[in-house]
Amino acid sequence: MTELQKVLIPREELRRRVQELGAEISRDYEGQELILIGILKGAAVFMADLMREITFPVGIDFMAVSSYGNAATTSGAVIIRKDIDTDIRGKHILLVEDLIDTGLTLKHLKEHFLNSGALSVRICTILNKPSRRLADVEVEYSGIEIPDEFVVGYGLDYAEQYRNLPEVWVVATE
Template sequence: MDDVVERVLITKAELDRQVEELGSRISRDYEGEELVIIGVLKGGFIFLADLARKISIPVDLDFISVSSYGDSSKSSGVVKIIKDVDINISGKHVLIVEDIIDTGLTLNHLVELLKTRGPLSVEICAALDKPSRRKAEVQVKYKGIEIPDEFVIGYGLDYAGKYRNIPEVCILKKEIYQK
């Protein structure tokens, strides 16, 4: 996939190290509690698959699929639920697992939505963080790797639906999305 990749930004080894650390922290923090982990589709599926196997306590797993209204390359913050969670989260701790926080608008909306369903708590775990582009204030308890303002693909992240299966986080060549 050299034709679309500018360079590797985060190697698989760095991702594995980060995931291991986050998994240990989550296991410690929620020991003895009822935890529901909600993966945000589609981008969060690879990170969640890795993270779930580094969590050593029993957890309920579910998925939610959301899409931003309007231009797909820009987040409007108004999210449409394409697939909702099946689990009742009332009285349980919820951890949302997302691929990347960019503007923060999607997660902000999602947290507010899930809070209306009576959970004990709602926290966020994100594999990647692009803080320079933040538009909405979001509290991210479990933050992965901070990245610069570049459009990245791989490790679950797509460009036009493709490249989610690249094992590393890579910078997409500018000429691909600027043409």
């Protein structure tokens, strides 16, 4: 059973931070070809809001990945379940994620795209849990740092539920 405990990040704080990130990305990439790559499914809500805050045309694509391992150890192995359709050679890539905790998946993806010919690869997340970081990965555009709590809403789920909540909630799970 899942129980919503409390709102951790209200809708207005999310909206304000997305606007700030969009302005920062717009300044950094103005006049360059930028492709946003959202990591499904969680990043879809954030990416839709973020791309509307960027002030120049951008390309978009999505990918789905799975990380395998057991609860005792994290293997860091990443399986690409849906790859992008876009040719990224010679282009700037911005990986868009809902939440970064261990950083293992994003480290792998960053290396994958650089090895595939991307001009640059940076990471943007709306939620960041650096207390759980296992991989040394730079998050160039970090939205809101959160404590080590299980959260849902704004694209994040528990058993495919709660993604549609407009704010981020802490949940108790059993």
